[in-house]
Amino acid sequence: MCDRGMAIVVGTPDDLDQVVGVLREWQAEGAPMQLHPGDVGWYRRFGARTGAVRTWSRGGRVLAVGLLDGPTLLRLTAAPDVWQDDELARRMSEDITEPDRGVLPAGEVAVESPVGLLLEDHLSEAGWTAGEPWTPLRRDLTDPVEDPGVRIEVVGPERVAERVAVHRSAFDGSTFSEEAWLLMAAGVAYADARCLVAYDGDDAVAAVTVWSAGPGRPGLLEPMGVHRDHRGHGHGKAITVAAAAALRELGSSSAIVCTPSANVGAVATYRSAGFRPLTEVRDQVRSSST
Template sequence: METGFTRRRLTDREAGTVLASLRAWEPSAGCGWQLQAGDLGWALRFEPAIRDEQIRVWWDATGRCAAVILCDQPGSARCAVNPAYLHDSTLADAVLADLSRRLDRAGGGPWIDPPPGPGALTRALLAAGYEPDPDIWLHLWRPLPGAVAEPPAEPTVRAFRSADAAQRVAVQHAAFPGSSLTPERYQRLRAVPGYRAELDLVGTVDDRITAFCLAWLGPPGGTALLEPAGTHPGHRRRGHASAVIAEAFRRLARLGATGVAVLTPVSNRPAVALYRALGFTAVAERRSYWPAPP
């Protein structure tokens, strides 16, 4: 079998193929470990020029997707690798060489998040002098359907509507200061393969959006992803995010998902506490790798 790999920009025509590949690489049951389809789906909201900078797709000699790299934060890269190539040193060396050129070291980077376990990319990082970042991320998972609390009187939880765009974007910015979301990007997001309108949820009080959650299906019968979920600061600690996420659980279960995953830093204690209260348990720790200090 040929072992040559090439990287090229992700076209709109190929986006569905790459998203399907990410879903296929996920285990059919239990918790997904790598960059997931929902992560890439959320990143596809950007304009083509930004997507070209953030998304790097590698293909094998037969035209099969071999690896997907998402550089959606300054100096960082999250990597998913086709299980057939997890231990392929040729692909790992090519990916690392490309990322070393691509990622700058501003702010102490680059941070590279390889697939977990002793795969070829992790071995290549260690051989190149990288070391694990001390900051730990928790991979949290919850089975579906599981016990789901009855919806409270407030907020009212429903699917996003086109007329909500300006409000939805404003609440995203309030929940995550510095967010890059715009109404135009939200419109683009809604055209991404894999986006499902019934899984794009908002919580409202007096017709004002207070919380939101966007869920993405994984492989059939597998793990779904929440990306993003948040609450307006003026409505935190009132159960609004919990209500929206609980409705996402119900809808995901009806669509055949058997579990749902989130990834959050250990240092984000409020988020960890919220997810644990919703029935999530930590199933793995994730660490990025960065160059050892000289």
């Protein structure tokens, strides 16, 4: 337990591995969708720098973690026992809302936090409003996962070029590279992760990275994509089924993913792979005029 007489301090961690360990401890089956160690693992493709990560601590204990997913989006979560801690929520709201605190810049920005975090109330009081809806989806991994129906390979150094090519084709404007993959794979989070590639004949047609948070905890798909030249043939479903199977092998209790609700094709793909949509969630947004 924290000493509530001590001040809450915001800062950057000494290393990303420290943050991954904390986030693993906070993942729990049945909890709302929240920042996952896999999110930090995927960020590791930019290297080991910690400048995009913020932590809120009290008495030496990390209470909350935020990841700047780009310059204007802060994704965050907190330890389960402090979700309703008013002192923490108030301090986080002040740090996030006031640009001179160095957490988010002035102008239009967004915060993604799990449903039930008291921070949401404080941001609403400060004039933040609901953003676009996102759909979390979950697949239970108690039972064995069916065969995906296509050839699936686990990516090692010899398949990095194919994995990168699929990603860059799937996501317009992507800068993902072989060097970035190697940086990501060097992080501690990747010890409990796998990159998979699906093949149609000799063609690499879809790819996914899955991240375990440890046995008995939900695992994350981030990212999943289908090569633009091979869409419409069920490869998205196949690689998603393979992702669920890989997470089950890693000991995950469930597989989770989140996608914009407006991306109806992605939602349909995940549903076809046995994922169940959960209640929509929304970021909280501060407009440039607030």
